[in-house]
Amino acid sequence: PLTGLENYLDAIISSEDVGAAKEEQAFWFALQEREPFDPARTLFIDDNARVLESAREFGIKHLLGIKQPDSQRPEKELQEFIALDRFARLLPAELPGQRSHI
Numbered sequence: 198p199l200t201g202l203e204n205y206l207d208a209i210i211s212s213e214d215v216g217a218a219k220e221e222q223a224f225w226f227a228l229q230e231r232e233p234f235d236p237a238r239t240l241f242i243d244d245n246a247r248v249l250e251s252a253r254e255f256g257i258k259h260l261l262g263i264k265q266p267d268s269q270r271p272e273k274e275l276q277e278f279i280a281l282d283r284f285a286r287l288l289p290a291e292l293p294g295q296r297s298h299i
Contacts, residue, residue, distance in 0.1 A: 208232055219248040225255035249278050 203209055210232060217224040228234075236256035243249050244263040252260055262280030264273050 219243070219245075220251050222251065222255060225252065225257075244273060244275075246273075246275050246277065249275070 210228060212219050212224055215224050215227045215231065217227055237258045239257050240259040240261065241249070241252045241257045242261045242263060243252070246262070249260050249262055260278055262273075262275035262278040264275060264280045
């Protein structure tokens with residue numbers, strides 16, 4: 198099951214859907230072709246510094262890291278990026294039809 202955040206998004210596209218790893222510039226060009234977006238107005242969120250660097254290289258202006266995407270693992274260091282400790286901090290306290298778990 199997804200987090201409920203999908204209710205607020207137009208699309209969810211994975212690197213598997215695009216056919217390239219997010220660390221590769223080919224991913225961003227393929228994504229841009231599949232789902233046109235303005236990099237200057239795009240927010241990209243990830244827990245991997247290499248992926249965030251690749252997004253920045255492509256020109257994505259707004260980048261946000263997640264230090265601890267998995268509560269069972271230790272926090273990651275994302276020194277070059279503004280980062281939240283957990284993805285759940287991005288979610289409203291309660292999404293429609295769900296109870297709060299934050």
